[in-house]
Amino acid sequence: MKLFTNRSDAGELLGQKLLFYKKQKPLVIGIPNGGIPVAMKVAQVLQCPLDILMVKKICAPQQPEVAIGAIAEGGETCFDDKMIDTMNISGAYLEQTCIRSFRELRTQYRKISQYHPHPSWRNKVLILVDDGVATGATLTAALLWAKQKAPKKIIVATPVGSKNSIEILKQMADDVICLTIPDNFSSVSSWYEDFDQVSEVDILTILKEADSFNPPSAETEKTRQ
DSSP, X not given: XXXXXXXXXXXXXXXXXTGGGGGGOOEEEEOTTTHHHHHHHHHHHXXXXXXXXXXXXXXXXXXXXXXXXXXXXXXXXXXXXXXXXXXXXXXXXXXXXXXXXXXXXXXXXXXXXXXXXXXXXXXXXEEEXXXXXXXXXXXXXXXXXXXXXOXXXXXXXXXEBOHHHHHHHHTTSSEEEEEEOOTTOOOSGGGBSOOOXXXXXXXXXXXXXXXXXXXXXXOBOSOOO
């Protein structure tokens, strides 16, 4: 059974669930790529600015569909140690992949920064949004990086997630809002009717649209890296 028509539909529903935070003037942070359209809708519902936190999955050798961890734009990493041991993945592979992925994140961050001013996160209520939580590695890496920016509070928000991952995130964040935690969770995409790929062009378009309605405050960070 599909729960959401598409990411925009999921974001609208998620935003309604987060209305309690509207009076706190939060900053919505989208996790690319799929989390950006969800976060856009959340930001529209809460009438607040939208920003982006760059995170990249680390995949198993020769298996791009198998995520074994993630790295955030500040270099923070999170790995599934059990999976790494089971698949006998070497430390050298992990190190080389992290270095390459970190360089790619920096390049993408600089490109986006040309068109989107990044507001300061200090003393802000941050709402980290992704389109779903499977292993939780992506949001864990994102949380580790966000905490270094001295926010007032960090809320994780997602339409769907696995029970184990949501429980782990609850131990790290100030609050976790998940619309549904199915017993038979298999993958994020299985809960969406439309789960098309989100491109870098799509991300830039969404950020520009969000900035036109709710521009970031004058207090911005020149760089987060």
